[in-house]
Amino acid sequence: MKLCFLVEEHYRHDGMPNEVIRQLQSWGHQVDVLRPGGSLLRMTEALRAGSHDAWVLKTVSGGPGLTLLEAAASAGLTTVNDARSIRRVRDKALAAAIGRSRGLPVPPTYAAARPELLAELPASEYPLVVKPADGSSGRAVHLVASPDRLAAMAPELAREGLLIAQPYVANSGIDLKVYCVDGEFYATERCSPLHPELGVRERRVPLPAEVAAIAGQVGAVYGLDLYGVDVLLGPDGPVVVDVNDFPSFRQVPDAVARVARAVLGLAGGGRAPVPAPVHVPATAGESA
Structure with a gap:
């Protein structure tokens, strides 16, 4: 099988996906690597029909890789994950709207092109979590205690483009x-980016049945095969705070081989099995 991996400079030396690429090569598959953020993209030549069995994306949100993946999909080529699904979750404003409308426990979400527009929110909505709509890896996530603090942060937030607030x-x-690979779920716990002072190291933990049901519904709602879900346990139950396409899969046992096998299965036209969606009332995501 011939595969093309789109790997952003940010992940140039990262174990995921480089170890997956080496695993696929060791199994006899040809893997070409394109670095969309560090090379001239010859768009009209890169997508020759039949040149690859599948295209796989591992890039930062907002990078140029997704454009190339979407071009491949528009040419009828197989992509991992589905390019439209990646777009749904990389735009966090869009992801929140889709998720809440489909019954996922997503907090109420506001979007603003400029930070000063968030001043329209009533004081009763504070504290707020404010972050860029195209953020990734915990970048620029802020816990904002009051309207005065939001106003003080406006110059910093203005550099982040579209913002969401919850x-x-x-x-x-x-x-x-929660990581999903090849239809199986694995849970880890780690410090929230809002509470790094806790110093908790990431480790595998048992997956609660309620969270497993939500993680399965996430795959069905967004159309993802390889993904991660960030969940926090609030006073009213689990709340989905982020969804990632092709995450790190840290702490997943035998992660490299599992992901490599999943990529091959999806490249061959199959989809990793996803549990039937379980309806979770939207009100479960309301804050206390």
Whole structure:
């Protein structure tokens, strides 16, 4: 099988996906690597029909890789994940709207092109979590305690483009990260980016049945095969605070081989099995 991996400079030396690429090569598959952020893209030549069995994206949000992946999809080529699904979750404003409308426990979400527009939110919505709509890896996530603090942060936030704001959901400061690979779920716990002072190291933990049901519904709602879900346990139950396409899969046992096998299965036209969606009332995501 011949595969093309789109790998952003940010992940140039990262174990995921480089170890997956080496695993696929060791199994006898040809893997070409394009670095869309560090090379001239000859768009009209890169997508020759039949040149690759599948295209795989591992790039930062907002990078040029997704454009190339979408071009491949528009030419009828197989992509991992589906390019439209990646777009749905990389735009966090769009992801929140889709998720909440489909019954996922997503907090109420506001979007603003300029930080000063968030001043329209009533004081009762504070504290707020404010972050860029195209953020990734915990970049520029802020816990904003009051309208005065929001006003003071406006110059910093103005550099981030479209912003989203969500009422803070009271929690322990520990997030659950659920990874889905080849239809199986693995849970880890780690410090929330809002509470790095806790110093909790990421580790595997048992996956609660309620969270597993939500993670399965996430795949069905967004159309993802390889993904991660950030969940926090609020006073009203689990809350989905982020969804990532092709995450790190840290702490997943035998992650490299599992991801490599999943890529091959998806490249061959199959899809990793996803549990049937379980309806979760939207009100479960309301903050305390």
